[in-house]
Amino acid sequence: MTFSTQIKPISYLKSHAAEIIKDFADKDDTLIITQNGEAKMVVMDIAKYERQQDTLTMLKILAYGAKEIEAEKFQDASDFFAAMDGE
Template identity: 60%
Template sequence: MKFSSQIKPISYLKSHTAEIVRELSEKREPLLITQNGEAKLVVMDVKSYEELEETLALLKILALGNREIEQGKFRDAEDVFAELDK
């Protein structure tokens, strides 16, 4: 994940919470929080989080579909349409 300049220590999060909330809502870029120089959390606005969750759900559906195709669990489109036409 790319964070550019959005990396702050946990002390910054504690002392600038309102400002961080405003910035995250406006910029919609995640903020990486460090503790003792190590990455510990990612903070993001709710809309970005919901979009991320939707994207992950779609990727899971695609992965399941690919797995079923690899296992031969599919029908030709022509067969499906022929059955629908009956």
């Protein structure tokens, strides 16, 4: 996908809403909507949005884990499993 083909004025969104929704079912596109020549919003399929949110959540978890490791707030896996087994 190239952004240059996905930039549309708000009037396009207003007059082609049904077609845009149909296209989202067929293609994994994102539209950038402009108003007065400036990018103002992004329109995307809900499934794509949900995947994006899942990806952001995973990145936040990874960043949190990296901070925990940096702060040395972790324990060896064998010690963890031993504690879980009650040893």
